[in-house]
Amino acid sequence: MDLQDYFSLVFSDYTLRTITLGTAILGAVTGMLGSFAVLRKQSLLGDAISHAALPGIAIAFLITGAKESNILLxxxxxxxxxxxxxxxxxxxxxxxxxxxxxxxxxxVFFGFGMLLLTFIQKQPNANQAGLDKYLFGQAATLVESDVWLMTIVTSICLVVMLLFWKEFKLLLFDADYTKTLGFNTKFIDILITSFIVLAIVLGLQTVGVVLMSAMLLAPAAAARQWTNKLSVMVFLAALFGAFSGVFGTAISASQNNLSTGPVIVLVAGVFVIISFIFSPSRGLLFKQIRVIKNRRDLHLHKTLSFMYRIAETHENISHPHAIKILNNFHGYTRGTLQKLVDKNYVTIDGTMWSLTEEGFKTAANLYNQLTKQNE
Amino acid sequence: MSSAQIEIQLIASLVAIACAIPGTFLVLRKMAMISDAISHSILPGIVLGFFITQDLNSPLLIFLAALTGIVTVVLVEQIQKTGLVKEDTAIGLVFPALFSIGVILIAKNANDVHLDVDAVLLGELAFAPFDRMLLFGVDAGPKSLWIIGTILIITLILLFMFFKELKLSTFDSGLAASLGFSPVVVHYGLMTVSSVTTVGAFDAVGAILVVALMVAPAAAAYLLTSDLKKMLLLAILFGIFSAISGYWVAHWLDASIAGSITSMLGVLFLVVYLFAPNKGLIAVIYREKQQRIEVSLLTFLLHLKNHVELEERHVNHLNEHINWQNLRSKIVLDLALKNNMIEIDNNIVSLTEKGDLFTSQAIDYIITNEDTQIEDMKADFFLFRG
Known part of the structure; x- marks a missing residue:
């Protein structure tokens, strides 16, 4: 099956539709809550929680003896x-x-979980197989009821987030101030953390214990690059998460032997890389371009001010001088000189240059502006 | 005990020691999560190495995998340097990506490769004695024993050679740099040792459980001492103890050895966390309670000192004036009485000479902002603590 088949099948095929919907919803909810985790500098909490969930799955199975996914979760x-x-x-x-x-x-929790899992495997109980799908996740085992559960939890998350939006935001950026305003910071804190735990646990079946933390972080880290506004960031993170889910499922469904979890994580990783490089305000590419542009401007100013210093000593400011006296040390290159001519600051006549009226004024103000700014 | 059992316990103990040494420094340098990142991200290195060598114990594989570990550290630092995300986010982004690549590599080649993710993550110590090392045709013990032994010896040599440098750069990297020891070299040296140890230990205890052996003994030791040498020794002892006791628990439950070693580490840490003198949970809670009562006592004495009027010092009035609950007032009053700081005459409370002296000194310290001095002073004045 290639990608095209996938997209034509996704609306008709029950399994594919369920999985795609499931991973999309999961990506959205983890991206949403992940924004808070990233901003609260709790990025690795997700990793710890997802590993810590393992013994719970094993103990739930030991107690009930059933593989009912809701009980395990x-x-x-x-x-x-x-x-x-x-x-x-x-x-x-x-x-x-x-x-x-x-x-x-x-x-420690993960090790204890592994102890229990191996202990369960040795039990004379035919029902135990398949518990280890929680290690790496198996999106293929998602059924409609799982998707419903995810939808319900996501809606609850949304409602709670909208209700406590102000509190969450305030706590995120100024915890002390929140406390002085009389909010119960402990309660808000526990509320956010509990929802993060909930989102992680939901994803265990799909992405697995080991890779769950990336689902939480990657969309949020990518979204952070595009905006400085919390609401936009949460929205973008949800979007990135959902798209990672859909694309990851599509790619893994179109190839043999490709588990969904790792592919989703890699797709989310690609989103992060693209955001790191191409985001307009924080991205590495535009930052580098800005650096180069600034450096060029600086060279230009350096040359101009050198010319100004020479022109100053003459009565006629447009008195011609040899180009030869300009050197690299003053930031002179053929390019910068040409730029000065383009800006009409300088005129060139053969091998001589002379400052124009406008150039002289600009150069005189160059340092005035600087000193003004310094004041 | 059969010889295989002894060998397993020996390997487990050596792994525990080899992990505890770099682990102690990672914990002290607040880089414990780096070990988690390394342990996950060596997976693609192991897989690639395995494709090339077809042997899980070959030195080339260990080298490649350790290299991936260092690449992880460098990547994390580079991402962090861009300032786009915080350090913990950088760690959280790098290792799942590398781990995913490893999982996909294994999955795509599952048919012709005898290697599965479970084996890499969890290891199987029980099989270690079956993979023998042959020297000139003579059986020289299990291969993993040789590998981890070599790593341990190198680690120990490095530790003894560079103990001073490690110590200095861990606690005061600025001073280390100004004295001419490059903190960067020490940093990458430590990272290299951690990576190599992780890789060397992965087929014995599994890559993820290496993290437990690195972090848990060091964390428990750190709660018990603040002396680096003692901490190293304690961490090693804790590691060996959990390795051996963990083996017997696994034997008894017939379950994963690595899992049960980790669980023993967890139990050990829990005990230390609860009962460690001074730094344990119970000691901390007890001390906090004590301090709370003693602060109340000071407030109470201050109030007495500030008021000469009889009605301000009446027992019943005090109760409502400071607005404490009955029990708390009673505790504070009893404590003050026991320490001879107040005397009660006809339900009128007044300071004794000793109480007066104590209050003035405490106020002195609070005004000059030397609050820490109060603790020493309490030892001089108190017969009974709160």
């Missing part, structure tokens, strides 16, 4: 929350730093 949610609050406990109550707390909880 509930287990994941609880153990993800325990992990999150333990991380907070370590950071606030001891002198260990957040990176240590994250790395510790992540690896």
């Amino acid at each position: 509930l287990g994941a949610l609880i153990s993800g929350l325990i992990g999150t609050f333990w991380i907070r406990g370590i950071i606030t109550k001891t002198h260990l730093k957040s990176d240590t707390a994250l790395g510790l909880i992540l690896s």
